Amino acid sequence: MLTIAYIGNGKSTNRYHLPFSTQLSDKIKIKTIYSRSGKSDWTPIEGVQYTTNIDDIYNDPEIQLVVVTTPSSSHYPLAKEGLLRGKNMLVEKPFTETVEQAQELFTLAKEKNLFVQSYQNRRYDSDFLTVQKVIESNKLGDLLELEMHFDYFRPEVPENSTYSRIDSFLYGHACHTLDQVISYFGEPDEVYSDVRQLLGKGRMNDYFDLDLYYGKLKVSVKSSYFRLTPRPSFILYGKKGSFVKETTDRQEEHLKQFYMPTEADFGVDLPQHYGTLTYMDDDNNYHQEKVISEVGDYSRFYEDVYQTIINKQDKVVKDDQTLLQIKLLEEGTKHLS
CATH class of the missing domain: 3.30.360.10 (Dihydrodipicolinate Reductase; domain 2)
Structure with missing residues (x-):
């Protein structure tokens, strides 16, 4: 089972992620969703913890993957923070603003033996x-x-x-x-x-x-x-x-x-x-x-991520593909x- 948390509780999380990650209930567990304000127009999911304290994600050893769905300018700093706190990271598009930022995240993930990838659904x-x-x-x-x-x-x-x-x-x-x-x-x-x-x-x-x-x-x-x-x-x-x-x-x-x-x-x-x-x-x-x-079927992307993190299969979105795109x-x- 892959246990997931989301940073962001707006349209991106609720429209473009949760309908697909929840389709794989035999493989994926959604545990925590963080938002700064704690407010949302979306219906909460039963059994999911909603929090305004991001440390509820970083300090939870059960959470294996953190998905960043916040505005684009925050993708790089949040992905970097998550890697530094020891979490695998899936980041909404665009992955980063610059090639330099993207390369830094890929290098950091490799050093820490962690997964980081863009959500190319x-x-x-x-x-x-x-x-x-x-x-x-x-x-x-x-x-x-x-x-x-x-x-x-x-x-x-x-x-x-x-x-x-x-x-x-x-x-x-x-x-x-x-x-x-x-x-x-x-x-x-x-x-x-x-x-x-x-x-x-x-x-x-x-x-x-x-x-x-x-x-x-x-x-x-x-x-x-x-x-x-x-x-x-x-x-x-x-x-x-x-x-x-x-x-x-x-x-x-x-x-x-x-x-x-x-x-x-x-x-x-x-x-x-x-x-x-x-x-x-x-x-x-x-x-x-x-x-x-x-x-x-966008749930196939979450299947790919599951196979990479849990079964150690190769990443579907290669680092060099993301670097070329941002270039x-x-x-x-x-x-x-």
Whole structure:
């Protein structure tokens, strides 16, 4: 059994973590949740200790893993404090603001024989898993281009925000999509970034377009706050065809409706969400077909963490993958102010 505590009792803990960690009740025990104020709009979980004293976590030898779900600027200091107090640490995205901070945490964990890792749960997004299935079917032939989009129409957010690197759009959202690219394709040969403040200097970063090159393959990671009509979640082009997945993973959609992973159809795509695969086969015959979506499941990330800490399996999110991601985030924002 892996015994867990959370630092933070807001939306991140209650919407994006607890519905999934509690799914593994045969492997994971949630013991303590800390928040500074002790106040929360979320329904308490029976049997869990809620505290305003963080030492209730650090001084409890039963707690093996501490999960940090607080605002981004606190991730590094809290992760460092937890490691120094002898706890394994799982840290929400973005992991840290700088490569230097991330490397310090990885070095400290290694010195103390502890686990520290970023919560890259979107490796288990339905659309991303489906894209992998399509690529590995080889129906597209050699892959030439892949576009990833994560768009919003929320102009009020950048209109009422000022610039902060750790809280920028690039750090807050490319930490998902860049990790997906790095986890599947590895380190790129070249990277070109177009990261903008569409409303001018001093305002939040509200647009980015990152192009990563892997030989002849170009992977584009794009996002904007000003897309009234969102672009497809994924578009793939190969020598023999294309694949378009219009809609994103539905787990977050269901969570916002308080439709939980305990439901059999939680996060499951309906036929209208399936992507379209169009290709020419080896006999030059034309095909167009719907691809049944893979099922996304963020609880798989907690399963990975359990296997690493309890059964000593390798970390799924490698240190060098996180360091590369943060390097690209740093480089992409260095011209902003």
